Amino acid sequence: MKWLGRRQSDNMEDRRGISGGKVAVGGGLIGIIILLVNIFGGESAQNLAPILEQLQQGQSSAPTEQRDLTAEEKETGEFVATLLADNEDVWNKIFTENGWTYEAPKLVLFSRQVQTACGGASAASGPFYCPGDKKVYMDMTFFEELKSKFGAKGGDFAVAYVVAHEIGHHVQTLLGTSAKMRKMQQGLSEADANKLSVALELQADFYAGVWTHYNQEMNQILEPGDIEEALSAANAVGDDAIQKKMQGQVVPDSFTHGTSEQRVYWFNKGFKSGDIKQGDTFAELR
Numbered sequence: 001m002k003w004l005g006r007r008q009s010d011n012m013e014d015r016r017g018i019s020g021g022k023v024a025v026g027g028g029l030i031g032i033i034i035l036l037v038n039i040f041g042g043e044s045a046q047n048l049a050p051i052l053e054q055l056q057q058g059q060s061s062a063p064t065e066q067r068d069l070t071a072e073e074k075e076t077g078e079f080v081a082t083l084l085a086d087n088e089d090v091w092n093k094i095f096t097e098n099g100w101t102y103e104a105p106k107l108v109l110f111s112r113q114v115q116t117a118c119g120g121a122s123a124a125s126g127p128f129y130c131p132g133d134k135k136v137y138m139d140m141t142f143f144e145e146l147k148s149k150f151g152a153k154g155g156d157f158a159v160a161y162v163v164a165h166e167i168g169h170h171v172q173t174l175l176g177t178s179a180k181m182r183k184m185q186q187g188l189s190e191a192d193a194n195k196l197s198v199a200l201e202l203q204a205d206f207y208a209g210v211w212t213h214y215n216q217e218m219n220q221i222l223e224p225g226d227i228e229e230a231l232s233a234a235n236a237v238g239d240d241a242i243q244k245k246m247q248g249q250v251v252p253d254s255f256t257h258g259t260s261e262q263r264v265y266w267f268n269k270g271f272k273s274g275d276i277k278q279g280d281t282f283a284e285l286r
Contacts, residue, residue: 001157001160001222001223001226002221003079003082003156006082006086006219007082007085008078008081008082008085009088009107011088011105012084012107012108013106013107013109014069014108015110015111015114016069016111017066017068018066018111076109077109079159080107080138080159083160083163084107084163086219086221087163087167088102088104089218090214091211093218094210098276100175102174105167106136107135107138108135109138109140110138111139116135118130121137123139125137126142127166129169129170131169131170131173134170134173138162142162143162146158146233146236153228156226157222157230158232160226161230164208164211165205165208166204168203168211169200171207172200172207177203178200181196181197181282184196185197198257200281201258201263202258202285203279203282205234205266205267205270206270207276207279208230208267209267209269209272210270210271210273210279212267212271213270213272213273213274217274227271231264231267231268234260234264236260266279
């Protein structure tokens with residue numbers, strides 16, 4: 001991806017050189033809850049707030065230490081700050097075209113563990129969006145696991161896809177889609193509620209594709225292999241691919257993010273159309 005020389009966002013917090021702070025007593029229960037929040041699309045973080053508050057009362061403080069970032073880490077931070085700026089520019093344009101007002105999220109890079117308005121999380125949670133503070137959280141070691149554990153190609157555009165997907169959840173929060181889906185889930189069976197979670201996640205993939213379309217038009221960012229990197233990442237994080245890898249069998253009723261085929265399809269649809277109005281994943285999954 002061509003990214004050097006463009007604007008970098010001021011809405012990024014780099015906490016990777018900071019260690020310590022609150023440590024959960026009794027293991028990673030809070031991290032597990034955050035992982036569930038991530039799986040269910042973000043808005044459920046608000047419903048879990050009372051539980052998280054109780055758990056955090058049982059946390060102990062560890063001394064805070066800070067180290068200098070390596071040259072590679074600094075370059076990664078500059079790259080992510082450029083991605084964030086690109087997302088700001090694209091979504092400002094799309095919202096303006098539709099008569100809406102865009103509120104840019106912040107993005108936090110962290111190492112190992114982090115405290116958020118949705119509770120504590122660890123690197124094992126993977127990248128996630130917290131609607132409570134309107135921030136995206138990422139530990140960059142996730143992308144190494146994406147390659148080593150799940151067979152993704154890796155590459156800088158895999159990072160771009162994941163950032164755009166998480167900011168897609170922010171867009172859903174601003175447009176009220178996430179809250180509407182949560183209401184629709186009330187009273188449904190787990191399998192039917194999961195189908196709505198899948199629709200929310202696939203729409204975030206679609207938005208990542210729309211962002212790619214616009215960013216290519218505005219900045220000519222794409223290099224050979226970039227789209228393949230995004231599609232490889234989308235394929236690797238399909239529910240069927242993950243379940244087959246982790247438990248040896250696939251249970252469709254438990255899907256919360258969509259199959260590899262679905263995730264690739266919706267990213268591609270967003271990329272090729274560039275039309276936010278073609279992303280009604282809920283209608284197509286009924």
